[in-house]
Amino acid sequence: MTTMTIAKAINEGLRATLNNNPRALLMGEDIGPLGGVYRVTDGLIAEFGADRVVDTPLAESGIIGTAIGLSLRGYLPVCEIQFDGFVFPAFNQITTQLAKMHSRSNGNLTVPVVIRIPYGGGIGSIEHHSESPEALFAHTAGLRIITPSNPHDAYWMIQQAVDCQDPVIVFEPKRRYWLKGEVDTESPGPSADPFRAHVLREGTDATVVVYGPLVPVALAAANAAAEDGHSVEVIDLRSISPIDFDTVTESVQKTGRLVVAHEAPTFGGIGGEIAARISERAFHSLEAPVIRVGGFHMPYPVAKVEEDYLPDIDRLLEALDRALSY
Amino acid sequence: MGATHLPSTEFDGTGIDDRLEAEAEARLGDPVEPMVQLLAPDGTLGSDPVFSEYAERLDPAELRGFYADMAKIRRFDVEATALQRQGQLALWVPLTGQEAAQIGSGRASQPQDYIFPTYREHGVALTRNVDLAELLRQFRGVSNGGWNPKDTNFHLYTLVLAAQTPHAVGYAMGIQRDQKFAASAALADGTAGQATEPKAAVMVYFGDGASSEGDVHESMVFASSYKAPVVFFCQNNHWAISVPSSVQTRIPLANRAKGYGFPGIRVDGNDVIAVHAVTEWALERARQGEGPVLIEAFTYRVGAHTTADDPTKYRESAEEGRWRAKDPLERLEKYLRAEGVADDAFFEQVRADGDELAAYVRKTTHDLETPDIRTAFANTYVEAHPLVAEELAWFEEYSAGFADEAEPADTEAAN
Numbered sequence: 001m002t003t004m005t006i007a008k009a010i011n012e013g014l015r016a017t018l019n020n021n022p023r024a025l026l027m028g029e030d031i032g033p034l035g036g037v038y039r040v041t042d043g044l045i046a047e048f049g050a051d052r053v054v055d056t057p058l059a060e061s062g063i064i065g066t067a068i069g070l071s072l073r074g075y076l077p078v079c080e081i082q083f084d085g086f087v088f089p090a091f092n093q094i095t096t097q098l099a100k101m102h103s104r105s106n107g108n109l110t111v112p113v114v115i116r117i118p119y120g121g122g123i124g125s126i127e128h129h130s131e132s133p134e135a136l137f138a139h140t141a142g143l144r145i146i147t148p149s150n151p152h153d154a155y156w157m158i159q160q161a162v163d164c165q166d167p168v169i170v171f172e173p174k175r176r177y178w179l180k181g182e183v184d185t186e187s188p189g190p191s192a193d194p195f196r197a198h199v200l201r202e203g204t205d206a207t208v209v210v211y212g213p214l215v216p217v218a219l220a221a222a223n224a225a226a227e228d229g230h231s232v233e234v235i236d237l238r239s240i241s242p243i244d245f246d247t248v249t250e251s252v253q254k255t256g257r258l259v260v261a262h263e264a265p266t267f268g269g270i271g272g273e274i275a276a277r278i279s280e281r282a283f284h285s286l287e288a289p290v291i292r293v294g295g296f297h298m299p300y301p302v303a304k305v306e307e308d309y310l311p312d313i314d315r316l317l318e319a320l321d322r323a324l325s326y
Numbered sequence: 327m328g329a330t331h332l333p334s335t336e337f338d339g340t341g342i343d344d345r346l347e348a349e350a351e352a353r354l355g356d357p358v359e360p361m362v363q364l365l366a367p368d369g370t371l372g373s374d375p376v377f378s379e380y381a382e383r384l385d386p387a388e389l390r391g392f393y394a395d396m397a398k399i400r401r402f403d404v405e406a407t408a409l410q411r412q413g414q415l416a417l418w419v420p421l422t423g424q425e426a427a428q429i430g431s432g433r434a435s436q437p438q439d440y441i442f443p444t445y446r447e448h449g450v451a452l453t454r455n456v457d458l459a460e461l462l463r464q465f466r467g468v469s470n471g472g473w474n475p476k477d478t479n480f481h482l483y484t485l486v487l488a489a490q491t492p493h494a495v496g497y498a499m500g501i502q503r504d505q506k507f508a509a510s511a512a513l514a515d516g517t518a519g520q521a522t523e524p525k526a527a528v529m530v531y532f533g534d535g536a537s538s539e540g541d542v543h544e545s546m547v548f549a550s551s552y553k554a555p556v557v558f559f560c561q562n563n564h565w566a567i568s569v570p571s572s573v574q575t576r577i578p579l580a581n582r583a584k585g586y587g588f589p590g591i592r593v594d595g596n597d598v599i600a601v602h603a604v605t606e607w608a609l610e611r612a613r614q615g616e617g618p619v620l621i622e623a624f625t626y627r628v629g630a631h632t633t634a635d636d637p638t639k640y641r642e643s644a645e646e647g648r649w650r651a652k653d654p655l656e657r658l659e660k661y662l663r664a665e666g667v668a669d670d671a672f673f674e675q676v677r678a679d680g681d682e683l684a685a686y687v688r689k690t691t692h693d694l695e696t697p698d699i700r701t702a703f704a705n706t707y708v709e710a711h712p713l714v715a716e717e718l719a720w721f722e723e724y725s726a727g728f729a730d731e732a733e734p735a736d737t738e739a740a741n
Contacts, residue, residue: 022507051503057551062492062544069496072481075503077496089540096486097493104470105482107705141706165708195712242713 001184007177009151010040013158018048021076027054027063028080060090071111076162084119085128098167099142114161118174120213120263124303131300132264134171138241145240146194147171149215151181156188173213197244203233206257206323211237214261221316249281256287257323261311266294288326291319363594367652369660380603386667392598393658394676396425399449401680405687410633414691415465419446423628426654427561430601438526442494445483447531454480459690468694488539494530495545498554501526527555527612535566538574546586555612558620563627568640580622588618595625596654
């Protein structure tokens with residue numbers, strides 16, 4: 001076991017990937033000598049050279065498009081998109097090409113491209129630097145989407161994404177890049193399957209489902225609720241596509257109440273999908289309607305008011321109160 | 327780069343591109359790239375300081391092969407159009423007029439090269455030995471692809487304009503890496519200098535309309551930055567559905583290459599010999615590690631963009647007539663006959679082969695099997711996916727509910 005930040009864990013995960021897979025390479029703008037704007041690729045170009053850590057032109061569609069071509073030739077590209085709001089120039093390549101290549105080739109072609117996207121708010125940044133577009137990609141069949149919330153997962157999930165034969169988008173919670181935690185670099189342990197949810201805290205009165213940047217918020221809310229005598233179970237979803245509905249269903253069957261929270265706008269978000277599925281799967285176990293907590297139906301607001309936009313402990317507690325009031 | 331100017335009577339003042347060229351020259355004070363032409367519409371062979379050498383490599387059998395391929399794919403085009411009119415295909419994308427651009431370039435590729443087409447490259451597909459009946463799967467609505475690109479190194483058709491251009495550059499970057507891997511492996515095991523795999527290049531097709539898409543720009547930036555072994559083959563057929571090429575560009579498309587730092591060549595796209603020569607030169611150059619080339623094949627789509635549009639609404643029939651006079655098949659036929667390379671018997675055989683192909687395509691199209699939707703479940707992801715599994719299980723259960731309904735009808739029919 002060793003202690004490191006999420007950013008360092010991803011860096012180490014990428015290092016292990018480059019060491020273990022001669023055909024793996026990193027691509028993205030500023031990922032070379034600068035080490036990425038968040039320094040996630042720090043030191044890798046010095047260690048592996050410019051052919052393995054490719055500082056690309058500033059062109060998101062070009063990055064993903066050429067990565068698709070490289071993967072068709074048998075390479076394993078790991079692309080970095082600098083910020084969430086800058087992924088949209090590549091949206092076409094990701095949704096119309098990357099997601100569908102395997103299907104439209106009747107299974108003959110695989111495009112195991114990995115796309116890393118720092119996402120979410122809370123860093124006091126400017127426009128297009130704090131968005132949560134995961135639902136836009138989760139709606140597209142053919143893609144897999146995962147998001148680590150702690151250094152151990154961060155270390156292993158990036159490697160598991162590269163090992164996966166399907167295209168995988170790794171949404172990295174940028175405001176947690178400096179969150180420290182223990183990493184077992186010898187074994188992933190229960191993290192071996194990146195598409196399974198983890199029950200982080202057991203409870204009996206209500207279930208809170210979160211992922212990525214909101215995991216520490218949910219754990220803090222659960223602790224606060226415990227002081228009021230409520231036992232709250234917290235699930236880190238980890239995978240946004242596919243979603244591990246079995247783990248969520250099992251929890252709701254025990255607790256009878258469900259709150260789903262994410263930073264992305266509530267409308268049309270992942271929370272709505274979870275609410276609908278759980279209503280179908282566990283209707284008779286539910287003691288209250290599934291409650292969603294998320295961003296408002298507005299462009300991500302300016303930094304000075306983002307605290308009002310982002311779900312925090314109080315908003316989660318308010319939602320829990322509502323659920324528990326039934 | 328040396329190149330001949332076209333005989334002035336052939337392309338002068340007959341269309342928008344001539345005006346475009348004159349405007350560009352006046353505005354820029356810089357001549358546009360001359361157009362390479364070897365075989366004039368009257369069937370006479372001209373010379374070019376660079377490309378005649380490539381034309382001289384062609385033996386009579388290859389020249390006859392060019393004609394046979396062009397005739398075959400035109401006959402196929404007629405048949406596919408008819409099949410669409412008969413309701414057997416959902417849509418067809420005709421290529422008539424562009425045979426020389428496609429056969430000439432396709433025949434210049436080698437088996438180890440990889441080709442990324444857009445959606446009109448039926449002639450290129452023929453040169454890559456793709457079964458033309460498989461090509462119709464997509465238009466019949468039984469597949470979104472239809473063939474295995476690994477069999478022929480001919481990628482699937484791409485309907486999102488220009489989306490395939492960065493794929494081509496990435497693939498070419500992969501070829502570069504393969505060569506580096508092979509070189510270091512040979513050094514390590516002491517086999518350096520011994521025979522290796524033939525060097526490969528990539529060719530990617532797109533049209534004048536697609537040239538406006540951002541992906542073409544990004545691809546060319548990447549290709550130039552990494553000196554990728556890729557040939558950009560733009561078929562300027564003058565019309566992006568109903569919008570003329572003058573709306574896509576104010577300078578000849580080949581001139582754009584200069585801005586990216588690699589050669590751009592405009593070739594008479596109705597001259598199969600010149601197209602072949604220019605493409606062979608560009609592919610050889612790419613395989614040798616000298617980087618990308620943009621080829622603009624100056625040609626014309628004689629028919630509709632697809633069977634869904636009507637060219638009479640957006641262009642004068644006289645324009646089509648002028649281009650029909652530059653027909654790629656007729657000019658090669660004139661040359662082959664004048665040189666004594668092909669006789670009546672040859673052309674009759676080509677016609678018979680075309681009819682045979684048409685009959686084959688007609689029959690196989692009718693026989694193309696409707697896939698089971700379970701194959702779509704199976705191919706959405708490579709690895710197991712719980713949502714797909716859940717939805718498939720539901721579908722199976724739902725479908726099983728209709729099993730009883732089918733039985734009485736079957737029994738009745740049997741009785």
